[in-house]
Amino acid sequence: xxxxxxxxxxxxxxxxxxxxxxxxxxxxxxxxxxxxxxxxxxxxxxxxxxxxxxxxxxxxxxxxxxxxxxxxxxxxxxxxxxxxxxxxxxxxxxxxxxxxxxxxxxxxxxxxxxxxxxxxxxxxxxxxxxxxxxxxxxxxxxxxxxxxxxxxxxxxxxxxxxxxxxxxxxxxxxxxxxxxxxxxxxxxxxxxxxxxxxxxxxxxxxxxxxxxxxxxxxxxxxxxxxxxxxxxxxxxxxxxxxxxxxxxxxxxxxxxxxxxxxxxxxx
Numbered sequence: 001x002x003x004x005x006x007x008x009x010x011x012x013x014x015x016x017x018x019x020x021x022x023x024x025x026x027x028x029x030x031x032x033x034x035x036x037x038x039x040x041x042x043x044x045x046x047x048x049x050x051x052x053x054x055x056x057x058x059x060x061x062x063x064x065x066x067x068x069x070x071x072x073x074x075x076x077x078x079x080x081x082x083x084x085x086x087x088x089x090x091x092x093x094x095x096x097x098x099x100x101x102x103x104x105x106x107x108x109x110x111x112x113x114x115x116x117x118x119x120x121x122x123x124x125x126x127x128x129x130x131x132x133x134x135x136x137x138x139x140x141x142x143x144x145x146x147x148x149x150x151x152x153x154x155x156x157x158x159x160x161x162x163x164x165x166x167x168x169x170x171x172x173x174x175x176x177x178x179x180x181x182x183x184x185x186x187x188x189x190x191x192x193x194x195x196x197x198x199x200x201x202x203x204x205x206x207x208x209x210x211x212x213x214x215x216x217x218x219x220x221x222x223x224x225x226x227x228x229x230x231x232x233x234x235x236x237x238x239x240x241x242x243x244x245x246x247x248x249x250x251x252x253x254x255x256x257x258x259x260x261x262x263x264x265x266x267x
Contacts, residue, residue, distance in 0.1 A: 056120065135176055171218070
């Protein structure tokens, strides 16, 4: 990871986050700020933090950790210098004992001094480099959220955390597959290379038209479904682990960082 590069913070991104903070924008972030790193969010009480960090370490494609904040801290220091995790995502999901309780537009009323925040890489970070390379992104073209599926593949357990791998699917033209694999493989902190290319049944996915998250997109004759590990995987782990509290982003409502995707490029 190119941490040594000079970080340039964008005033445009700050303005966008201020709109989110003021609840002037509560929609999904797919297609927004395509040159910037976006992250998934997981917030847990400190008593569960080590198990969750170990879970991420054992499942790095699904849960690539970009930054972890100390207990009670809500301002990131690496990915941004002016953000607040409690207010700067468009929508959050609150889980209690593994059950989804509600979705909210900020989590200030849920915040506690023992909460530990994990910022986990997101495939939306791929959008910039793929667009720069002339690759078409179907869910952006159709104005939809990328389709996301629960697979039959088990993740590696760590403490109380376990569950199925969740994947997102982006149609790719056969002629572009090698280029897409090369580009995304250079961004391991944004899920990296695909976990599968081709027949979804190998992942236990029966019907591409009915994703568990997001929206189905069209698949053309000259295209193949390409699957990446997805940062919704921890939400499935939370349902199994049943921690007393877990706060995540709502699907496709990510945290937009100040970092350019080039900061995560390993080349």
